[in-house]
Amino acid sequence: MKDLNELLNDVIENEKMIYGVLSNQRKKDNNNFIKVNLKPVLIKGEKKIQFTYEYNSKVMHKNLGKSDSIEELDELLKNYFKQGMFFAIDADYQVLISKKGKVNILKKKPTKEQISLSHNRKKEYIINEGTPCDFLIRLGIMNESGKVYNKKYDKFKQINRFLEIVSDIVPHIKGKETFNIIDFGCGKSYLTFALYYYFVKILKLNVNIIGLDLKSDVIEFCNNVAKDLNYNKLRFIHGDIKDFDDIEKVNMIVTLHACDTATDAALAKAVNWNTDIILSVPCCQHELFKKINSSTMKPMLKHGIIKEKLSSLITDSLRANLLEILGYSTQLLEFIDVEHTPKNILIRSIKSGKIDKSCIDEYKSFKEAWGIKDIYLEKALEDKLKDMDI
Numbered sequence: 540m541k542d543l544n545e546l547l548n549d550v551i552e553n554e555k556m557i558y559g560v561l562s563n564q565r566k567k568d569n570n571n572f573i574k575v576n577l578k579p580v581l582i583k584g585e586k587k588i589q590f591t592y593e594y595n596s597k598v599m600h601k602n603l604g605k606s607d608s609i610e611e612l613d614e615l616l617k618n619y620f621k622q623g624m625f626f627a628i629d630a631d632y633q634v635l636i637s638k639k640g641k642v643n644i645l646k647k648k649p650t651k652e653q654i655s656l657s658h659n660r661k662k663e664y665i666i667n668e669g670t671p672c673d674f675l676i677r678l679g680i681m682n683e684s685g686k687v688y689n690k691k692y693d694k695f696k697q698i699n700r701f702l703e704i705v706s707d708i709v710p711h712i713k714g715k716e717t718f719n720i721i722d723f724g725c726g727k728s729y730l731t732f733a734l735y736y737y738f739v740k741i742l743k744l745n746v747n748i749i750g751l752d753l754k755s756d757v758i759e760f761c762n763n764v765a766k767d768l769n770y771n772k773l774r775f776i777h778g779d780i781k782d783f784d785d786i787e788k789v790n791m792i793v794t795l796h797a798c799d800t801a802t803d804a805a806l807a808k809a810v811n812w813n814t815d816i817i818l819s820v821p822c823c824q825h826e827l828f829k830k831i832n833s834s835t836m837k838p839m840l841k842h843g844i845i846k847e848k849l850s851s852l853i854t855d856s857l858r859a860n861l862l863e864i865l866g867y868s869t870q871l872l873e874f875i876d877v878e879h880t881p882k883n884i885l886i887r888s889i890k891s892g893k894i895d896k897s898c899i900d901e902y903k904s905f906k907e908a909w910g911i912k913d914i915y916l917e918k919a920l921e922d923k924l925k926d927m928d929i
Contacts, residue, residue, distance in 0.1 A: 543634060543636075543644070544609075546632060547609045550632070551605050551612075552609075554579070554586065555628045556577065556578075556579060556625055556626070556627050557579070557626045558576075558578050558626045559577035559623065559624060559625045559626065560574065560575070560576050560624050561577075561612075561616065561619070561622070561623045562574050562622050562624075562710070563620055563621040564620060565621055565638075567891075571619070572592040572593055572599075573594065574592075574593040575590055575592050575593070575620070576590075577590060577591075577625075580602060582602055586605075587604060588608040590602075593870075596871075616634065616636060621637075622634065622636070622710070626649070626650065626651040628649065629649060630646050630648065631646070631647040631648065632644055632645070632646055633647070664699040664702075665703065665737060666695075666698065666699055666702065666737075668687045668695070669685045669686070670685050671684065671685040674732040674736055674768055674770075675695070675698075677764055677767065678727070680695055681695070694729060697729075697874075698729055698730060700874065701730050701874070702734075704872060704885060704887060705734065706737075707887075708791075708816055711816060712746075712790075712791075712816075713742075716745065717747060718744060718791065719746070719747045719749075719788055719789050720791045720793065721748075721749050721786070721791075721792045721793070722734070722748065722793040722794070722795075723792060723797060723805045724751065724752055724780065724795065724796070724797045724805075725761070726757060727757060727761070728775070730793070731748060731761070731775075731793070732765075732768075732773070734793070746772060747772045748772065748773045748774075749773075749775070749785075750773070750774070750776070751775070751780065752775070752777065753778070753779060758775045758776065758777045762774065780797070780804045780805050780808060781804050783808070791814060791815060791816040791818070792805060792808070792812075792814050792816075792818070794806075794818075794819045795818075795819070796821075796822040798822050799822075799823050799825045800915040800916075802822070802858075803858070805819065806858060806886075807916060807920050810865055810923060811920075816888070816889055816890070817862070817867065817887070817888040818885065818887055819858075819885065819886040819888075820884065821854070821855055821886070824851040824854040824855065825850075826850075826914065826915055827853055827909075827914065828850045830914075831846070831850055831909045831910060831911060832909065833908065833910060836849075856905065857902070857914060858886060858916055859871055860898060860902045861924075864895075864899055864902060864929075865923055865924075866893060866894050867889065868889045868890075869886065869887070869889075870886075870887045870888075871885070871886060872885045872887055899928065902929065903929065917929065
């Protein structure tokens with residue numbers, strides 16, 4: 540891997556790297572990390588590379604010097620990952636490694652700006668304050684000079700956090716001629732417009748986005764905004780999740796704060812469509828509140844407020860488990876800070892087509908432990924699950 544070693548030495552030793560990410564595991568192992576993010580940091584006046592190891596249920600950090608960073612990257616790319624993206628000052632580098640160890644390095648024009656390493660630096664967003672953004676101006680989040688209104692700053696941060704999560708799935712989108720996205724229960728559509736802006740205006744991708752909602756006045760408002768902004772491949776339709784079938788191939792579905800089993804209806808729709816990517820922020824998970832039962836957990840279940848929180852966590856765990864059973868690589872991520880909303884878990888699922896049978900045993904044991912006999916999503920997906928002994 541001579542070329543790879545030269546690249547790593549150049550990017551690390553010469554302090555060119557802005558950000559990096561290693562992905563696409565060589566062997567799926569639920570006990571191992573599934574992705575590693577890299578960024579330069581300044582610790583006690585010394586420059587380090589921070590490695591962030593993402594597992595299914597936790598995140599770990601390691602700060603390494605230059606030579607140790609190069610050794611660690613070499614080890615990770617040889618034994619754990621098939622792909623690496625390195626955003627440097629002079630270029631973007633995509634590293635692809637075959638099963639036999641053949642390395643292919645693609646060099647492209649740089650897309651990220653170098654940032655300060657100071658811990659006190661201003662937060663860098665995908666959409667930055669100070670730069671006028673048409674949809675944020677139109678929706679009343681910033682003024683025409685790019686200044687974010689104080690009362691809208693939480694919404695501004697939420698939009699950028701959402702785009703950070705979306706940015707990780709971009710490799711699954713690039714290269715496709717068209718990419719069709721459905722946003723179920725889009726509401727006023729801050730994040731729908733953000734998706735369009737990011738994919739079309741920033742990344743120059745060919746996407747079609749449809750926002751779906753039951754409120755006709757909201758749909759009319761959003762269509763008017765899209766027309767005013769010349770967002771020609773973004774449209775909004777009045778309709779229900781369950782009945783929507785107006786598009787042949789859906790590559791990605793988004794469902795944010797769909798209440799209770801409306802989230803499950805959207806997830807079932809996505810799976811039955813063989814959708815490639817699912818982003819879902821559930822809300823008001825009431826279904827299991829009266830169904831969960833465990834003598835061991837009685838000290839928790841006898842308190843309504845704790846039982847409510849617990850039933851929400853159990854619901855989302857079962858949703859993630861079912862998606863894994865059906866061939867989706869799934870993560871539960873923090874969407875926004877808990878101080879802003881308790882409904883802050885985002886389910887991100889990417890279709891891999893690989894079914895881990897151990898997930899079936901996990902699912903059955905988990906349901907049994909909580910005394911759960913059936914859930915809405917399982918019933919909605921019974922045709923997909925019929926041969927899996929669930």
